[in-house]
Amino acid sequence: MCHLTDQQRLLAEQAQEKVCPYAEDIDLNGYIHEPEHDQVPTYDKLLADERETLVKAGFDVDDHDRAASFLQVNHEIGHCSRQTEGVEVMPMRQALEKYDGLPEYWWQAVKLDADKYTAKVALDFDNGYFIRALAGTKTQLPVQACLFMNSEKVLQNVHNIIVVEEGAELEIISGCATSHQLKQGLHLGVSELYIKKNARLSFTMIHHWGEEVMTRPRTVVQVEEGGTYISNYISMKRVRSLQMYPTAYLRGRGATARFNSIVAAPSGSHLDMGSRVVLSYPECKAEVISRTVSFGGDIIARGHLIGEDPSVKAHLECHGLMLRKHGLIHAIPELEGRVSGVEMSHEAAVGKIAQEEVEYLMARGLSEEEATSTIVRGFLNVAIEGLPASLQKDLDELMAKSDEGGM
Amino acid sequence: MLKVEDLWVNVGEKQVLKGVNFEIPKGRTHILFGKNGSGKTTLLLTLIGFSNYKVVQGRILFKGIDITRMPINEWVQLGMGVSFQRPPTVRGLSTRQMADICNRSGMDYTNLAERLNFTDFLDRDLNVGFSGGEMKRSEILQLMLQKPDFIMLDEPESGVDIENMHLIGEVAGELLQRHLNRTRKRSGLIITHTGYILDYLNADLGYVMIDGAIVCSGNPNQIFSTINEKGFEECAQCVI
Secondary structure, X not given: OOOOOHHHHHHHHHOOOOOXXXXXXXXXXXXXXXXXXXXXXXXXXXXXXXXHHHHHOOOOOOOOOOOEEEEEEOOEEEEEEEOOOOXXXXXXXXHHHHOOOOOOOOOOOOOOOOOHHHHHHHHOOOEOEEEEEOOOOEOOOOEEEEEEEOOOOEEEEEEEEEEEOOOXXXXXXXXXXXOOOOOEEEEEEEEEEEEOOOOEEEEEEEEEOOOEEEEEEEEEEEEOOOOEXXXXXXXXXXXXXXXXXXXXXXXXXXXXXXXXXXXXXXXXXXXXXXXXXXXXXXXOEEEEEEEEEEEEOEEEEEEEEEEOOOOOEEEEEEEEEEOOOOOEEEEEEEEEEOOOOOEEEEEEEEEOOOXXXXXXXXXXXXXXXXXXXXXXXXXXHOOOOOOOHHHHHHHHHHHHOOOOOOO | OEEEEEEEEEEOOEEEEEEEEEEEOOOOEEEEEEOOOOOHHHHHHHHHXXXXXXXXXXEEEEOOEEOOOOOHHHHHHHOEEEEOOOOXXXXXXXXXXXXXXXOOOOOOOHHHHHHOOOHHHOOOEEOOOOOHHHHHHHHHHHHHHHOOOEEEEEOOOOOOOHHHHHHHHHHHHHHOOHHHHHHOOXXXXXXXXXXXXXXXXXXXXXXXXXXXXXEEEEOHHHHHHHHHHHOHHHHHHHHO
């Protein structure tokens, strides 16, 4: 079944070679895209260490304390459950069937011809999730979703849609991860998020990739009048190449967006990441905060605020810590006022841990390593209150590794 | 408990301490007087082992162990504790988390924090936006939880209003076991400018530091009144 109009298909085909201006260009032919319909790994068949990886990506394998769960393994659905009234969770393909191709949402936020990666997802789409909170629904527990890869050199093409209807409030924890055995893989993920009038979405995304994995998430969020979008992004593991620049369009009075990112880059990681907010209506607000730590890896931390109404307020903050002799943190904050009256500011800093702070904590009995990791945790905590315990462990492991060039 | 022998210390290229000698026995509280820039804080931060303070000559013995080149946390584990004059801010680390780090015995410090009027500050980031008095109360709380055998206070009264001075003085007096008189077990080295803290302690001996050396010692209250009457110049005269 084709999910594209003739016009869309033509656009996608024309964009198949369109290189993204950021990060290294990926040869899509180097990856395998063959749906394995005969051996769909169900939820229960995942290996113990794979389940552990899911946990590290924020996925509760027992479905405890979750309103609903969705798991995709490579190209296929591993698990999908809906346990809460007022929230729909289903595989994207099923949603397209059920809702006649979802013309209101399908490729309405993300441009299908943005680059070769969006074009690839459009033409060779596997599946993904469709999550919708019905009007007025306020869930107590988060919905969880995970996109998992465990087949060597796999290319995963995912297209997700989230809709939070008027007055609804929804929390989603979305993990992307690979199994320990997988060395190389490519994840292309298109996500279109629609937050309606006075609705609220808190979206936490945790990346837990394999060392040689490449990934190109493509996310666009539309927030209507009085709506709120909160994004928390966490990545603590080495990833060969990640490039993303999610954009939120605030399209009604008082719409708000907040992007918080915490990223640790071990040696060998290349991350080019940022958040962009376009504030077009009165009283829109935005805050983009990133805290990055290089353990020898490269991080380009971008941020871009565009103010198009005189009453908007927005702030951008990129702070980076360099913990090894090599590595790169390149903060690129951009402010673009398109009308007089906008209030937008930015703050960027790249540096090392203050020795004075380390010694202060040592004077309370901590070793130098403990003091350093306490300070780094605090540094990251500023962006995201309360790092999940499983990620705390990853961070501690990174802190403990001194073989990546020394302090 | 603490013995400092011919201690010469450089900060960067600058020679700051020039042959400091003194000894503080168990159960004794000694006071260090001196002008701004005379080297008092340098001495204290050298004693705690801060890396900016390079010992070029001499040694520091604590409980008979040479700690001159030991990492800071090991001195602390041996029983040294310090209240800093200007502690750094640590963003993202709450004062409660810092208190928990100090609180190795796991005591319930609710009442102690209450007594120090500090409960409302526990969930704030450590020293971020604290006034002088708030910093001092935070430092004293941490010391109370650390329970060191040897206590160093660097100008515990600086930036503190009268009401809080009384509170800090009372608690410092308890820390240094003032009530035990001659049976005290804890020792202390206190730096003071204003001398207010003397009202709350049983100080045994006072030193005057001028230009990186201890130039005289004696009854701390007498030294303090001499300084008040005649200034540090008089102390310098006495030495010359």
